Amino acid sequence: MANKRLACRECHLVNGPDAQNCTQCGSSSLTEDWAGYVVIAHPEQSEVADEMNVTSAGAYALKVR
Template identity: 60%
Template sequence: MADRLVCRDCHRVLDVEEGEQCPVCGSNSLTEDWAGYVVIAHPERSEIAAEMEIDEPGKYALKVR
């Protein structure tokens, strides 16, 4: 997973190329400098999703620099 980019704004783990936008929030602020991730399947029932303010299912980085 280390070769994937993460959006600095929404923390979504993405399958995009350098220079592209985040397809979720539209941000251009993407990074390879991240650690750990969590898969949120049911954000409405997840305490982790609530803590991270996530309302869409997907893969999210835990630490983004």
């Protein structure tokens, strides 16, 4: 069984399966309960990043529960 990656409930960044805190915002509120995945390479040029309030490149969950 594969380890599930963890999404941050605060900023939606997808972190590694062993993360204790979000590598972007530092929140300890991480969950395996998320859906959808988007990789944002150039947030300053991305309408999706603008809608999600993302300012840093990375992989983000679209829906976090």
